[in-house]
Amino acid sequence: MLKINNLKAKIDNKLILNGLNLNIKSGEIHAIMGPNGSGKSTLANVLSGKKGYKISGSVLYEDKDLFKLDIEERAQKGLFLAFQYPLEIPGVNTSNFLKTSLNAIRKSNGKKQLDALEFLKVVKSKAAALKIDEKILNRQLNVGFSGGEKKKNEILQMSLHEPKMAILDETDSGLDIDALKIVADGVNTLRDKKRSFLIITHYQRLLDYIKPDFVHVLMKGKIAKTGCSELANELEKVGYENI
Amino acid sequence: MKEKELNKIKEYKYGFSTDIETIKAPKGLNEEVIKFISKTKKEPKWLLEWRLKAYKRLKILKEPNWQKPKYPKIDYQSLYYYSAPKSFTEKPKSIDDLDPKLLETYKKLGIPLQEQQRLNGIAVDAVFDSVSVATTFKDKLTEKGIIFCSISEAVQKHPNLVKKYLGSVIPITDHYFATLNSAVFTDGSFVYIPKGVRCPMELSTYFRINASQTGQFERTLIIADEGSYVSYLEGCTAPMRDENQLHAANVELIALDDAEIKYSTVQNWYPGDENGKGGIYNFVTKRGACRGKNSKISWTQVETGSAITWKYPSCILQGDNSVGEFYSIAITNNYQKADTGTKMIHLGKNTKSKIISKGISAGNADNTYRGLVDINSKAINARNYTQCDSLLIGNKCGAHTIPYIKNKNPNANIEHEATTSKISEEQLYYCNQRGLNQEEAVSLIVNGFCKEVLQQLPMEFAVEAQKLVGISLEGSVG
Numbered sequence: 001m002l003k004i005n006n007l008k009a010k011i012d013n014k015l016i017l018n019g020l021n022l023n024i025k026s027g028e029i030h031a032i033m034g035p036n037g038s039g040k041s042t043l044a045n046v047l048s049g050k051k052g053y054k055i056s057g058s059v060l061y062e063d064k065d066l067f068k069l070d071i072e073e074r075a076q077k078g079l080f081l082a083f084q085y086p087l088e089i090p091g092v093n094t095s096n097f098l099k100t101s102l103n104a105i106r107k108s109n110g111k112k113q114l115d116a117l118e119f120l121k122v123v124k125s126k127a128a129a130l131k132i133d134e135k136i137l138n139r140q141l142n143v144g145f146s147g148g149e150k151k152k153n154e155i156l157q158m159s160l161h162e163p164k165m166a167i168l169d170e171t172d173s174g175l176d177i178d179a180l181k182i183v184a185d186g187v188n189t190l191r192d193k194k195r196s197f198l199i200i201t202h203y204q205r206l207l208d209y210i211k212p213d214f215v216h217v218l219m220k221g222k223i224a225k226t227g228c229s230e231l232a233n234e235l236e237k238v239g240y241e242n243i
Numbered sequence: 244m245k246e247k248e249l250n251k252i253k254e255y256k257y258g259f260s261t262d263i264e265t266i267k268a269p270k271g272l273n274e275e276v277i278k279f280i281s282k283t284k285k286e287p288k289w290l291l292e293w294r295l296k297a298y299k300r301l302k303i304l305k306e307p308n309w310q311k312p313k314y315p316k317i318d319y320q321s322l323y324y325y326s327a328p329k330s331f332t333e334k335p336k337s338i339d340d341l342d343p344k345l346l347e348t349y350k351k352l353g354i355p356l357q358e359q360q361r362l363n364g365i366a367v368d369a370v371f372d373s374v375s376v377a378t379t380f381k382d383k384l385t386e387k388g389i390i391f392c393s394i395s396e397a398v399q400k401h402p403n404l405v406k407k408y409l410g411s412v413i414p415i416t417d418h419y420f421a422t423l424n425s426a427v428f429t430d431g432s433f434v435y436i437p438k439g440v441r442c443p444m445e446l447s448t449y450f451r452i453n454a455s456q457t458g459q460f461e462r463t464l465i466i467a468d469e470g471s472y473v474s475y476l477e478g479c480t481a482p483m484r485d486e487n488q489l490h491a492a493n494v495e496l497i498a499l500d501d502a503e504i505k506y507s508t509v510q511n512w513y514p515g516d517e518n519g520k521g522g523i524y525n526f527v528t529k530r531g532a533c534r535g536k537n538s539k540i541s542w543t544q545v546e547t548g549s550a551i552t553w554k555y556p557s558c559i560l561q562g563d564n565s566v567g568e569f570y571s572i573a574i575t576n577n578y579q580k581a582d583t584g585t586k587m588i589h590l591g592k593n594t595k596s597k598i599i600s601k602g603i604s605a606g607n608a609d610n611t612y613r614g615l616v617d618i619n620s621k622a623i624n625a626r627n628y629t630q631c632d633s634l635l636i637g638n639k640c641g642a643h644t645i646p647y648i649k650n651k652n653p654n655a656n657i658e659h660e661a662t663t664s665k666i667s668e669e670q671l672y673y674c675n676q677r678g679l680n681q682e683e684a685v686s687l688i689v690n691g692f693c694k695e696v697l698q699q700l701p702m703e704f705a706v707e708a709q710k711l712v713g714i715s716l717e718g719s720v721g
């Protein structure tokens with residue numbers, strides 16, 4: 001699904017990713033942990049196509065050069081990023097945004113556009129599964145949403161888009177215990193042989209609910225250690241310094 | 244390949260011109276030309292005198308110069324003041340007798356005039372350069388006693404109404420461009436809604452400038468008699484030409500007791516190219532008088548075209564309890580400039596006004612909101628609410644808000660809010676990540692920003708306007 005080879009990324013002449021290698025196969029869930037500032041969000045940004053980085057190395061997505069695709073093309077081809085800090089867009093109605101974006105993705109995949117009624121049906125059932133208050137759908141996108149509501153809104157979009165490769169950047173941070181379970185359920189429902197996840201987190205707790213196939217430790221822009229899900233428990237005990 | 248596609252959609256869709264034989268007045272502005280116009284239109288003597296009085300006045304007036312967008316001096320003597328298709332020497336009796344080239348032109352503009360293809364629920368008056376070429380659904384309106392025709396026809400058939408109301412809101416002694424219009428106005432629409440009648444369909448005028456080096460000076464007059472209601476929409480386009488073309492229309496609205504007029508404009512004149520060459524100078528005077536008690540006038544404008552837009556649709560709130568509203572979207576891209584807003588003149592008791600202005604600026608464009616709220620000492624309990632929001636796209640454009648408030652009444656209630664925001668890279672990135680391209684993202688954000696105004700448009704046009712908002716900002720990011 002995703003093959004990252006010797007990836008380096010610089011911003012303002014500061015080297016943030018420094019020769020990162022990672023191979024994610026279809027159906028796998030990988031977790032990435034690592035100290036603040038180690039480059040986790042940078043990795044997510046570079047993969048999703050955010051501008052402003054000087055990049056070397058290669059990334060193959062479904063065996064094709066990822067860097068040849070624009071941000072929206074990556075999204076249309078099934079790469080989804082749940083943001084660590086979802087953006088507020090004043091004036092834009094949440095439901096309308098979700099519908100427009102879903103239809104843009106469907107269109108590029110040759111699927112039929114959903115009309116207002118069809119969309120409403122889908123979004124309502126998905127929102128209910130995530131225990132999202134329907135009222136937020138009629139508010140401006142992320143404006144005044146609580147931290148948890150913003151994160152759930154990201155997962156709602158993930159469940160609408162049904163991406164092939166989902167990257168979750170600290171979606172668990174700031175969620176209460178119930179919300180954490182709900183979000184984990186959201187991921188587990190999507191879990192599928194043809195779908196992969198890259199989950200960035202600081203806490204082993206989320207990984208109790210979503211059992212990853214691999215856990216990686218990212219330090220100073222490189223994968224410093226890889227293990228199975230027990231590695232998360234170990235890290236919780238000993239911290240990063242002893243890796 | 245992607246870039247090529249983009250250029251294709253960026254092109255102004257209505258930029259074609261119609262090759263048609265015309266009759267023009269001699270070039271230049273003088274008494275003879277005014278007499279020519281009046282004679283060609285077989286006008287009564289009083290109207291010619293009225294025009295000449297305006298012209299006399301014009302000669303002592305100075306062109307105003309306080310506006311933000313400056314423009315090169317206009318040579319009024321090198322313009323044509325009247326241009327009409329030759330086939331109009333005798334006005335065709337029915338739409339079927341129209342020159343096929345004209346029918347084709349309007350069809351291309353999406354305004355089919357023929358019976359079988361007409362837009363549903365909308366009566367259209369089509370103005371081509373200096374003349375009205377056709378008015379649809381006339382019979383259906385006549386049944387209700389509604390008069391909807393070209394102003395030239397109204398002068399012939401309803402002289403008393405025209406004489407009574409023409410110039411009663413915008414007198415010939417007004418400012419330079421308004422007075423110029425009074426002297427040389429050519430055609431435009433006339434509407435009269437009788438007492439107690441609710442106009443059963445949208446009335447609409449579609450203005451098209453075709454001829455080059457020709458100014459367009461329409462005159463629109465709408466009278467809503469006691470207890471009546473009308474919703475009117477104006478649309479406009481012009482071919483792409485290298486020269487700047489002047490458009491100086493006058494629009495007068497009169498609402499009597501308990502009457503309501505809703506006037507919407509979707510202005511899409513040719514804006515000039517990406518380097519600021521060509522485009523229309525849109526210097527228009529629009530004014531409504533809420534003459535009767537409980538009357539209401541509501542202006543909604545979506546200004547996306549023109550090289551320079553300079554206009555202040557206004558309301559004179561004379562009748563007690565009368566209401567004036569102004570909803571505006573002004574979009575400027577590339578080198579376009581806009582200086583627009585409104586004037587709300589409160590004279591009667593308990594008069595209310597509301598101003599919602601959304602200015603969007605991209606590229607090297609400049610966008611100014613300028614508005615006046617004037618509350619007379621007799622306007623007891625007058626209320627105004629003003630909200631001006633500006634949205635910037637990129638770093639080279641400008642937005643300005645200039646509200647003037649004149650209040651002579653201590654118990655008036657005036658509220659003003661203003662915001663300026665910017666579409667950030669981060670917001671665009673977020674939208675892109677959700678599968679939207681730059682243009683779709685900008686269109687979505689901008690449409691969200693001006694939602695309150697778009698909602699005011701008649702349903703049939705809201706969707707078109709939304710698309711237009713997106714199209715006019717194409718190429719503004721990236």
Ligand SMILES: Nc1ncnc2c1ncn2[C@@H]1O[C@H](COP(=O)(O)OP(=O)(O)OP(=O)(O)O)[C@@H](O)[C@H]1O
Nearest residue numbers: 011012014016034035036037038039040041042043
């Ligand atoms: N635009 C920028 N200019 C300079 N430095 C930057 C810029 N963006 C990110 N950085 C730096 O890059 C490093 C990695 O940032 P990143 O956001 O990827 O960390 P992270 O691993 O996600 O951290 P956290 O756990 O706190 O979310 C940090 O030191 C950050 O300050």
Ligand SMILES: [Mg+2]
Nearest residue numbers: 040041042084
């Ligand atoms: Mg981070």
